[in-house]
Amino acid sequence: MTVGRFAPSPSGRMHLGNLFTALLAWLSVRSQNGKMLLRIEDLDPDRSKEEYIDALRDDLLWLGLTYDEEMPLQSTRAERYKKAFDQLPTYPCYCSRSELHDASAPHASDGAPIYAGTCRNLTEAERKTKTRPPAWRVRVPDTAIAFTDGVFGDQQENLAEACGDFIVRRSDGVYAYQLAVVCDDADGGVTEVVRGCDLLRSTARQIWLYQMLGLPVPHFYHVPLLVAPDGKRLSKREKSLDMAHLRERFRPEQLVGLLAFLAKLTDTPAPVEAAELIDVFSWEKIGKDPITADSLLSFGKRFDSV
């Protein structure tokens, strides 16, 4: 059976980009008569807020994006992550933020610095001289990880070149997203991961972790980003497009209709319920290019508020 998930972070209200991803994830699962999980990513205690957790559940249901089960919150699962962490070839890294972000360090295509391996081969004696609490990195192989994304097609990445040894546990003891997401999706029996294409570059790392931990690898579908006419991500550009504001201006079927139109699932932005789209959904209709949402914004303006 297909098992999919929503994995929103409760660091704010959902915005239009999250809704777009959630709608496609839901349609993919429902069109296969699968099971949908809600898995709230409250890993980062500094950024997660209780009030947003409740709002996430409510916003999804308001849109008609029902889920069959909710997974335990990440904030309760440190023991599980530790078990996985203990299975990995890790080492402590004492580098400071400014050392890591040194302008002379090579940077990956997404702008993140590629870890130079500074602490990879420290001796025990050298480690003892360090005073700062370490982050923990995992030793990555110098080989290509290949996978086929359901939207972006064949992908290949050599982790040693693309990011270097990456962090699986932060210096404050919080396990990293890359590790948690693998444990969580595996424990939920997730068979397909649908998410924004800003996470395409994390996927090779996660696939390698699945392999290292002996866990089955799900299928991945990365959906295009919604952008403003100037090419900036809508979420960053238009603060007013979060659910709190959207719910004041739209009925759920208006929003779903607009998003379905942007996804090219329908020919018009007419209001429609999510469930009515199940039969017209197909991954083949979803393109790779960023979607400029100006049409949505101007169409949106033409709708009366509720």
Ligand code: GLU
């Ligand atoms: N929590 C992430 C987000 O809200 C999604 C992570 C994932 O789907 O793997 O963008």
